[in-house]
Amino acid sequence: MKLSSTGYLVREGFRNIWANRMMSLASVIVLVSCLIITGSAALISVNVNSLIASIGDDDQITVYLLPDLSDTDSVKLESKLLAIDNIAGVHFRSRDDVLKDYKKTLGDDIYSAMQGDGNPFGNEYKVRLDDLSLYADTVAEIGKLPGIDSISDRSDIAGKLTKLNYFVTVVGMWVVLVLGAVTLFIISNTIRMTMYSRRFEISIMHSVGATNAFIRIPFVIEAMMIGLISGLISSCIVIAVYEPLRSAASGIIGMIGSSTLPVESISLPTLLLMSGAGILIGLLGGSISISRYLNKEGGAVIGR
Amino acid sequence: MIHLENVSKVYPNGTKALNGISLDINDGEFVFIVGPSGAGKSTFLKVLICEERASSGTVSVNGFDLMDIKKRKIPYLRRTMGIVFQDFRLIDKMNVFDNAAFAMRVIGAPEKDIRSRVNEVLALVGLEGKEKSRPSELSGGEQQRVSLARALVNKPGMLIADEPTGNIDPEMSFEIMKMLTDINKSGTTVIIVTHEHDLVKQFGGRVIWIEDGAVLHDAVIEPDESLNSDDAADDGAAESNDADKKEADAQ
Numbered sequence: 001m002k003l004s005s006t007g008y009l010v011r012e013g014f015r016n017i018w019a020n021r022m023m024s025l026a027s028v029i030v031l032v033s034c035l036i037i038t039g040s041a042a043l044i045s046v047n048v049n050s051l052i053a054s055i056g057d058d059d060q061i062t063v064y065l066l067p068d069l070s071d072t073d074s075v076k077l078e079s080k081l082l083a084i085d086n087i088a089g090v091h092f093r094s095r096d097d098v099l100k101d102y103k104k105t106l107g108d109d110i111y112s113a114m115q116g117d118g119n120p121f122g123n124e125y126k127v128r129l130d131d132l133s134l135y136a137d138t139v140a141e142i143g144k145l146p147g148i149d150s151i152s153d154r155s156d157i158a159g160k161l162t163k164l165n166y167f168v169t170v171v172g173m174w175v176v177l178v179l180g181a182v183t184l185f186i187i188s189n190t191i192r193m194t195m196y197s198r199r200f201e202i203s204i205m206h207s208v209g210a211t212n213a214f215i216r217i218p219f220v221i222e223a224m225m226i227g228l229i230s231g232l233i234s235s236c237i238v239i240a241v242y243e244p245l246r247s248a249a250s251g252i253i254g255m256i257g258s259s260t261l262p263v264e265s266i267s268l269p270t271l272l273l274m275s276g277a278g279i280l281i282g283l284l285g286g287s288i289s290i291s292r293y294l295n296k297e298g299g300a301v302i303g304r
Numbered sequence: 305m306i307h308l309e310n311v312s313k314v315y316p317n318g319t320k321a322l323n324g325i326s327l328d329i330n331d332g333e334f335v336f337i338v339g340p341s342g343a344g345k346s347t348f349l350k351v352l353i354c355e356e357r358a359s360s361g362t363v364s365v366n367g368f369d370l371m372d373i374k375k376r377k378i379p380y381l382r383r384t385m386g387i388v389f390q391d392f393r394l395i396d397k398m399n400v401f402d403n404a405a406f407a408m409r410v411i412g413a414p415e416k417d418i419r420s421r422v423n424e425v426l427a428l429v430g431l432e433g434k435e436k437s438r439p440s441e442l443s444g445g446e447q448q449r450v451s452l453a454r455a456l457v458n459k460p461g462m463l464i465a466d467e468p469t470g471n472i473d474p475e476m477s478f479e480i481m482k483m484l485t486d487i488n489k490s491g492t493t494v495i496i497v498t499h500e501h502d503l504v505k506q507f508g509g510r511v512i513w514i515e516d517g518a519v520l521h522d523a524v525i526e527p528d529e530s531l532n533s534d535d536a537a538d539d540g541a542a543e544s545n546d547a548d549k550k551e552a553d554a555q
Contacts, residue, residue, distance in 0.1 A: 005409070005412040008409055019397065200393070200395075201395055203393070204393050204395065204406065205406075205410055206379075206382070207353070207382065207387045207389075207393070208382065208383075208387075208406065208407035208410055208411075208454065208458070209379040209380065209381075209382040209383035209407075209410065209411055209458075210379060210410035210411070211376070211379045212376075212379075214410055214412075299355065300355065301350075301353055301355045301382075301387070302346055302349055302350050302353070302355055302389075302466060
């Protein structure tokens with residue numbers, strides 16, 4: 001293809017959108033619907049992952065040491081804890097720090113009376129894990145160390161979080177894949193119908209010596225523009241409703257507000273990804289249907 | 305230059321459209337392809353423009369071996385020829401200028417060259433001043449002239465006209481045929497598929513009669529001067545129309 005044709009072909013692509021405006025409008029509406037669902041599924045997946053990550057951060061195991069274990073022996077345990085696989089980090093809290101947590105509940109008088117030897121609490125470690133699914137094994141390993149009184153048991157939450165994370169990731173991926181395929185099918189059918197409605201023009205192009213690449217380009221541009229327009233519209237809609245929905249969800253479950261992504265951080269990626277997905281779907285769908293048409297039924301010139 | 309040797313074409317459904325055709329058409333010839341409906345004329349044309357591949361034999365057109373041509377080379381074969389159709393095949397959303405320019409645009413000609421060449425060819429076919437008209441605003445004869453202009457803009461060495469006068473009135477048929485002979489005189493090979501025998505007699509030239517997929521006669525006939533006066537042209541065209549009507553009634 002010569003460079004002098006580029007302007008003509010791009011103009012033709014845009015002209016096609018207008019010439020087939022009803023078909024283009026129908027495609028944009030269907031694509032916008034699919035992209036909104038796909039984009040929403042992706043955003044929900046990202047937010048649930050963010051929520052799980054923030055819950056995971058808080059989900060530390062507390063290792064309570066025996067009250068009569070000396071401070072020196074307590075500190076020595078840190079290296080033994082860190083030697084266990086799957087422990088990402090430990091944080092030592094002295095019995096005085098633990099008592100301070102209860103200062104408000106106990107009141108000043110009782111709190112003062114419990115200072116020093118009267119402190120019933122032992123020292124403790126907050127332990128962070130690498131992989132929550134190995135929670136039970138790690139707790140068993142910690143339990144084998146000397147001087148341990150007890151370990152906070154949150155294996156139930158850990159298991160549920162792991163399952164939720166897996167579910168959200170798998171379901172999100174399938175939703176994106178299935179709806180991606182649906183949108184691809186829709187746009188390829190639209191372009192196929194457009195080509196069929198313009199088969200007369202295509203046969204003239206063949207008769208005057210146009211190459212298949214030349215015939216293909218305006219249709220691909222048309223499909224990509226339909227994809228881009230759909231991507232832009234759907235991303236604007238998703239961004240517009242994101243914050244009100246997030247606020248509403250926060251009203252029901254408080255921690256959603258602080259643990260999910262604010263609209264500022266999702267706007268640009270959403271706009272770019274959904275527009276990019278629209279263009280890509282247009283490019284793929286358009287190319288597939290055009291190649292099939294030109295190879296199977298679009299080669300006629302005299303045609304009788 | 306066209307060279308066909310023992311060319312046969314059998315369609316996948318078993319129909320034998322061409323049956324051992326052998327002929328040569330040299331550069332600059334003026335050739336009529338005639339024959340009844342279903343004789344194989346359309347298949348013959350399709351083989352020449354490589355819309356269909358011959359089942360056997362040898363086909364060479366303008367230096368391209370059509371038995372062995374790669375699919376991606378077919379557009380380059382078609383750029384060596386201009387094609388005129390019975391139904392004009394004009395794009396109504398484009399004006400006359402753009403319809404004629406279409407053939408240059410699809411081969412990537414620069415816009416400056418397109419402007420000068422299209423205006424030159426439109427003047428040649430007598431369509432000056434009609435550049436901005438839509439095909440639907442033109443008469444049948446004028447539409448065929450636009451089609452002719454589109455076929456000529458790329459300066460092809462060969463012009464193939466498939467029933468060029470089939471959809472236009474007798475007076476315009478004469479005009480179109482006159483233009484085709486003038487184009488031939490300038491050195492372009494002209495191949496006309498027609499069933500209008502009076503026009504063949506009137507203009508003369510090499511006549512290849514195809515029947516049952518084979519060449520029945522191949523001879524040069526001289527133009528019948530008695531038919532070349534305006535009145536005779538009208539009479540001849542009227543007769544041709546009567547013959548067409550009778551043929552249509554019979555069908």
